[in-house]
Amino acid sequence: MRWMITGAGGMVGHDLVSALRETDDVRAFDRADLDITDEPAVTAALRGAKPDVIVNCAAYTRVDEAENNEALATAVNGEGVRLLARAADEAGSLLVHLSTDFVFDGRKRQPYEITDAVGPLSAYGRSKLLGERHALTARRHLVVRTAWLFGLHGPNFVEAIRNQVMKGNKELRVVNDQRGRPTYTPHLARAIVRASRLAHADPEMAGIIHYADRPECSWFDFAAAIVEELGLGDVTVSPVSTAAFPRPAPRPAYSVLSTERYEKITGMATEEWRPGLREYLAKRA
Ligand SMILES: NC(=O)c1ccc[n+]([C@@H]2O[C@H](COP(=O)([O-])OP(=O)(O)OC[C@H]3O[C@@H](n4cnc5c(N)ncnc54)[C@H](OP(=O)(O)O)[C@@H]3O)[C@@H](O)[C@H]2O)c1
Known part of the structure; x- marks a missing residue:
């Protein structure tokens, strides 16, 4: 199959290209190759590549900065x-x-189903919702919602914790009142490939799916697991509330995605983040 990946230089884009390179014809476009807000360039790129599947990994992902840059976030995440x-x-x-x-x-x-009402709290969330709505107007489409990503090719929570302890910080304070499902980007890449192949073969599969690794936890739980996997017995992790760490963009307190439709369609369970964390740390070492 022929694939076109936009945002191929980002954290997910990078792993998606790696997941496909051995088996498929992949045309990877990073931001310098294709700006998704440039209409003539987008038209020309699709006409040239004529892919069976285009996966859009390009996005404005600076969640806090988006609060003061909603027009730019909307241009990329919506209009693009x-x-x-x-x-x-x-x-x-x-x-x-x-x-x-x-x-x-x-x-x-309770875990969010694909049919649950949306209600973004932030400018980033609003811009992403607009993008979903545009994607759903394509004749053939699949929207893959995911969460709490960590991977080797972009800034992420695991790296932030690792940096803290490498700087000698032995007392970490991490929020315990936000829950989600950490997800390793190579796991997500495999899930995207699997679901996209099925959706390409069967137009009935169109719509929205959720993919996230299991199990759910809080940021505090995740940080404790990272410190444990790093083997740092002298570092303590203490739970704190979100109120102790105010940030410009509000985050959903509970953002556990139900992956039921993904599991039903693919016949596969979601992967576990803990082995992904071990692989990540081994590759970083
Ligand atoms: N990271 C998470 O925890 C998370 C959670 C849930 C969903 N997602 C979604 O997953 C997708 C991939 O995210 P990611 O973590 O891989 O983000 P990322 O590492 O920031 O990658 C996004 C890529 O898009 C590029 N880009 C920005 N504006 C562009 C434009 N106008 N045209 C073309 N490319 C552009 C960025 O380039 P520059 O770096 O040069 O700006 C970057 O390479 C996004 O849709 C994001 O919303 C992410």
Whole structure:
């Protein structure tokens, strides 16, 4: 199959290209190759590549900065996706688009289903929701919502904790009142490939799916696991509340995604983040 990946230089894009390189024809476009807000460039790239599947990994992902830059976040995460949806239709391609748990308000206490009402709390969340809506207008589409990503090719929580302890900080304070499902980006990449192949073969599979690793936990639990895997018995991790760490963009307190539809469609369980964490730390060492 022929794939086109936008945002191929980012954390997910990088791992997705790696997951496909051995088996498929992959055309990787990083930001310098293709700006997804440039309409003539988007049209020309899709006409040239004529992919079976285009996966959009390009996004404005600076969640806190988006609060003061909503127009830019909306241009990339919303309008850019509208252009991709139109060009994908013209090229006869399946558009696979990545979205986020931040489209939810986090007030539930049960995993979020694909049918649950959205209610983004932040400018980033609003811009991503707009992108989902544009992606869903493509004739052939699949929106993959995911959450709490860590991978080797971008800034992430594991790296932030690792940096803290490498700087000699032995007393970490981490929020314990936000819950989610940490997800290792090579696991997500495999899930995207699996679900996209199925959606390409069967148009009935269109719509939204959630993919996240298991099990759910709090940031505090995740930080404790990172310190444990690093073998740092002299570092303590203490739980604190979100109120102790105010940030410009509010986060959903509960952003556990239900991956039921993914599991049903693929017949596969989601992967566990703990082995992903071990692999990540081994590769970083
Ligand atoms: N990271 C998470 O925890 C997380 C959680 C849930 C969902 N997601 C979603 O997963 C997807 C991938 O995220 P990621 O973590 O891989 O983000 P990332 O590492 O920031 O990658 C996004 C890439 O898009 C590029 N980009 C920005 N504006 C562009 C434009 N106008 N045209 C083309 N490329 C552009 C960025 O380039 P520059 O670096 O040069 O700006 C970057 O290489 C996004 O849709 C994100 O919303 C991420």
